[in-house]
Amino acid sequence: MSRPTELRFEELDSAWSRVIATLSASRQRDKAKSNDRADLDVTLLTGFLGSGKTTILRHILEHPNGLKIAVVVNDVGGIEVDAHLVGEKTSGRISLANGCVCCALADDLSHQLETLARIGDCDVVIIEASGVADPISIAHTIHETNGCHLDGIVAVADPISLEEQFGNQHTALLLRRQLQAAHLVLVSKADLVNEHARQSASDLIAEAAPGSRILSLENGQIDVTVLCGAADRGVSLTNSDNFSNFEVVSTVISPAGPWDPRELGKVLEHSKHQLLRAKGWFDDEHGSRYHLEVVGRRWSIEQSNGGPFQALVLIGVNQADVDAAAVTLRAITKR
Amino acid sequence: MDQGRPDASAVAVADGRIVSVGSVESIEPWLRRHPHSIDDRYSDKILMPGFIDPHTHLRLSGTYMGLEYVGPIESAAPDGLRKGLPTRDAVLNQLRALAAERSDPEIPITAWGYDPASQSGHLDRDMLDQISDTVPIWVIAYAPHIIYANSPMLDLIGVDDDSVGHGIGRYPDGRLNGWFVETEATARATRPVADVVYGPGSGRAAIDRMGAVAKAAGVTTTADLVWGMADGFEPEWEDHERAMAEGTLPLRMFMIPFEPKLVREFGDDMLEFLAAKRGQGDDRLNTHGIKYVNDGSYPSMTLVMNEPGYLDEDTAHTGEVPWENMVERMLPFWKAGVQIHSHANGDRTLDMTLDTLEALQRIHPRFDHRFTIEHYCISSPAQAKRLAALGGQASVNIYFVHFRAQLHSDHGFGPDRSEATARLGSLERAGVPFALHSDFNLVVTPLSPLLAAWCAVNRIGADGETVLAPGERISVDRALRAITIDAAYILNRDDRLGSIEVGKYADFTILNDDPYQVDPQHLRDIEVHDTVLAGEPTN
Numbered sequence: 001m002s003r004p005t006e007l008r009f010e011e012l013d014s015a016w017s018r019v020i021a022t023l024s025a026s027r028q029r030d031k032a033k034s035n036d037r038a039d040l041d042v043t044l045l046t047g048f049l050g051s052g053k054t055t056i057l058r059h060i061l062e063h064p065n066g067l068k069i070a071v072v073v074n075d076v077g078g079i080e081v082d083a084h085l086v087g088e089k090t091s092g093r094i095s096l097a098n099g100c101v102c103c104a105l106a107d108d109l110s111h112q113l114e115t116l117a118r119i120g121d122c123d124v125v126i127i128e129a130s131g132v133a134d135p136i137s138i139a140h141t142i143h144e145t146n147g148c149h150l151d152g153i154v155a156v157a158d159p160i161s162l163e164e165q166f167g168n169q170h171t172a173l174l175l176r177r178q179l180q181a182a183h184l185v186l187v188s189k190a191d192l193v194n195e196h197a198r199q200s201a202s203d204l205i206a207e208a209a210p211g212s213r214i215l216s217l218e219n220g221q222i223d224v225t226v227l228c229g230a231a232d233r234g235v236s237l238t239n240s241d242n243f244s245n246f247e248v249v250s251t252v253i254s255p256a257g258p259w260d261p262r263e264l265g266k267v268l269e270h271s272k273h274q275l276l277r278a279k280g281w282f283d284d285e286h287g288s289r290y291h292l293e294v295v296g297r298r299w300s301i302e303q304s305n306g307g308p309f310q311a312l313v314l315i316g317v318n319q320a321d322v323d324a325a326a327v328t329l330r331a332i333t334k335r
Numbered sequence: 336m337d338q339g340r341p342d343a344s345a346v347a348v349a350d351g352r353i354v355s356v357g358s359v360e361s362i363e364p365w366l367r368r369h370p371h372s373i374d375d376r377y378s379d380k381i382l383m384p385g386f387i388d389p390h391t392h393l394r395l396s397g398t399y400m401g402l403e404y405v406g407p408i409e410s411a412a413p414d415g416l417r418k419g420l421p422t423r424d425a426v427l428n429q430l431r432a433l434a435a436e437r438s439d440p441e442i443p444i445t446a447w448g449y450d451p452a453s454q455s456g457h458l459d460r461d462m463l464d465q466i467s468d469t470v471p472i473w474v475i476a477y478a479p480h481i482i483y484a485n486s487p488m489l490d491l492i493g494v495d496d497d498s499v500g501h502g503i504g505r506y507p508d509g510r511l512n513g514w515f516v517e518t519e520a521t522a523r524a525t526r527p528v529a530d531v532v533y534g535p536g537s538g539r540a541a542i543d544r545m546g547a548v549a550k551a552a553g554v555t556t557t558a559d560l561v562w563g564m565a566d567g568f569e570p571e572w573e574d575h576e577r578a579m580a581e582g583t584l585p586l587r588m589f590m591i592p593f594e595p596k597l598v599r600e601f602g603d604d605m606l607e608f609l610a611a612k613r614g615q616g617d618d619r620l621n622t623h624g625i626k627y628v629n630d631g632s633y634p635s636m637t638l639v640m641n642e643p644g645y646l647d648e649d650t651a652h653t654g655e656v657p658w659e660n661m662v663e664r665m666l667p668f669w670k671a672g673v674q675i676h677s678h679a680n681g682d683r684t685l686d687m688t689l690d691t692l693e694a695l696q697r698i699h700p701r702f703d704h705r706f707t708i709e710h711y712c713i714s715s716p717a718q719a720k721r722l723a724a725l726g727g728q729a730s731v732n733i734y735f736v737h738f739r740a741q742l743h744s745d746h747g748f749g750p751d752r753s754e755a756t757a758r759l760g761s762l763e764r765a766g767v768p769f770a771l772h773s774d775f776n777l778v779v780t781p782l783s784p785l786l787a788a789w790c791a792v793n794r795i796g797a798d799g800e801t802v803l804a805p806g807e808r809i810s811v812d813r814a815l816r817a818i819t820i821d822a823a824y825i826l827n828r829d830d831r832l833g834s835i836e837v838g839k840y841a842d843f844t845i846l847n848d849d850p851y852q853v854d855p856q857h858l859r860d861i862e863v864h865d866t867v868l869a870g871e872p873t874n
């Protein structure tokens with residue numbers, strides 16, 4: 001069969017779905033939606049079939065570091081968490097002994113998220129978006145759902161098949177869109193490839209999505225504070241001895257500010273900082289308090305009704321990145 | 336479409352109903368007894384029973400119709416094909432024309448589909464200000480996700496040079512350039528537009544707009560299959576009621592409640608609510624049945640399939656009601672005789688639905704229940720036979736055969752299931768009653784019963800030549816029945832609608848050519864001249 005117009009038609013169709021999703025998401029927003037940080041943090045995890053999403057989720061569910069994590073996935077059975085952890089189990093939901101839960105993605109995501117936020121028995125949510133889903137549409141739905149806060153979009157890339165995926169016109173389009181939408185990119189399977197392959201994967205990602213913050217993982221080992229918006233919930237980085245091959249570093253700026261939020265915004269928009277995450281509160285010169293959040297490329301500054309402390313946690317892949325970012329941020333005060 | 340008396344040249348109508356059908360001579364016994372006049376305005380036209388699209392979402396989808404298309408390639412928009420615009424200049428000219436005819440500067444011009452890659456570069460604030468510095472302009476790009484705004488639109492969004500936010504674009508001098516990228520920024524830029532698109536009165540405006548589209552396609556009766564879901568049962572009902580009272584919706588409309596919403600809102604009183612609404616409704620607007628949504632959609636590849644499943648990743652979604660609760664959830668409606676309309680796109684979902692129907696039959700056996708599978712996209716011949724055995728029926732989305740099936744042959748479903756999308760031939764051979772619907776909609780396919788019939792008869796793919804699953808084609812007569820009398824049967828109104836028969840409502844679709852005479856390959860080209868609702872021409 002010949003399919004002369006397939007790619008464009010497909011693109012058009014997905015563009016239309018995005019428009020609809022964007023508009024519908026805005027309409028679901030309750031006008032009274034507050035900037036209250038008590039909103040449930042939702043992380044969107046994207047990546048192709050076989051990229052390593054499930055391994056990462058399994059690792060996170062088995063090492064939640066005290067957080068109650070709700071993981072929303074297409075196939076609950078596919079996660080295969082350690083049998084010792086599994087508690088109550090139905091076709092659509094698995095409850096774990098450590099307080100985490102794994103549930104099936106419903107057709108009405110907004111309703112599902114609202115329910116999770118209302119019941120309030122989880123600290124953070126991670127949604128596994130299937131490989132073919134458009135991350136932006138889902139991100140809009142999350143962003144505009146009452147009681148929920150889009151923490152970040154995290155893409156998982158498989159260094160072994162990345163080049164092939166870029167070579168296929170169907171997958172290339174989606175892959176590029178996933179990487180461009182992502183705030184953090186995790187390169188999985190670092191234990192299965194050599195340094196050269198890791199580097200060429202990073203190059204391909206940087207070419208498709210310039211400015212990406214990229215982190216290599218082995219065996220899906222990632223700290224929950226990097227994947228989720230947990231750094232301001234009293235959760236600190238796990239002692240990295242637990243996972244021999246995973247390491248990130250953090251530093252704290254305290255007190256943070258006083259900074260002019262507009263100046264800070266400009267710095268974050270234009271600086272090439274390599275932070276994976278930053279989170280915390282700062283004051284401006286008039287004593288108003290703001291909440292700052294950085295997830296890779298993404299940042300947000302919102303006026304806050306008073307955070308618990310005036311400090312900022314910075315998380316990066318290595319000490320040099322974190323120190324450089326800290327220097328840049330501290331310099332704002334002096335302007 | 337009265338199979339016993341297939342041809343007629345005259346129809347007598349009184350009080351919105353058909354009194355007699357035949358020729359001016361044959362209906363003479365009626366004419367002799369009553370004062371009458373003969374109206375021959377359609378003497379050179381073809382009178383068909385009014386077309387019925389038994390599954391649409393006019394109010395929901397109509398709100399998007401205010402969006403102008405400015406993309407680079409031809410698009411099958413809901414109201415017909417829209418031409419592609421090759422360059423940025425062509426887009427700017429189109430926007431200029433729209434701005435010139437915009438009388439109310441409060442209402443933004445909203446456009447979608449711009450492609451900076453193929454339409455020679457991005458738009459920006461200064462460029463759009465040259466088109467209008469009074470009418471707000473909002474353009475959302477094709478890919479990546481960028482919104483462009485002019486100065487009045489920036490005011491409406493509520494941003495200025497001092498605004499703080501990721502993804503709010505600036506010129507090198509720090510001035511806003513009218514770009515919004517990334518989720519927060521695009522969401523922020525979209526809110527004022529969503530407020531217009533979905534604001535007070537938007538539901539009513541949508542019904543009027545979409546009602547006109549349906550009418551132009553020859554539709555005289557349709558059903559809203561997610562009544563209550565968007566804005567609640569009463570507001571949605573009232574919008575339709577007003578549109579009919581004010582003469583802007585020339586259709587009969589059945590409101591089919593979305594079950595999870597009905598259960599959430601009314602709990603144990605749900606059946607009482609439906610009974611009260613039935614009493615309040617009439618032959619133009621009424622409630623009917625109950626609707627379940629149990630998997631995802633065909634174009635988004637979220638339907639649930641049996642083995643061997645998807646070519647690549649399984650991306651299926653399930654509905655809100657868990658399968659383990661389905662029998663219990665459907666049982667009150669089943670027992671009360673409320674007709675069940677259950678959405679099933681994938682063959683796995685279809686199996687689960689048939690299992691549920693079988694369980695309902697074991698618990699409380701019923702005849703003539705008209706349990707309807709909605710969409711029936713991917714199925715097997717065996718499932719058609721099982722559906723027949725259980726007394727069910729199908730309302731089928733046939734448009735995908737033409738618009739999507741070839742695409743999904745090596746993307747999602749694989750060639751076997753893609754080619755055999757919407758197996759009407761199997762349904763016919765199994766003796767299952769079926770209708771054709773548009774699900775008019777959130778996907779880019781048109782609403783046109785004649786186009787649906789064309790798809791069903793020819794099954795020609797998007798390449799314009801390949802016949803997909805030829806054994807699933809049906810005859811012209813069967814296809815025309817599936818948009819008239821059989822569609823009335825699906826809605827359990829075949830006693831009052833769907834054919835030109837004595838005692839039925841005088842609803843007609845007036846065509847310029849005879850669908851039984853034209854080359855079946857040209858069915859979709861037949862022009863709809865007018866419709867008649869309860870004896871009154873709607874033009």
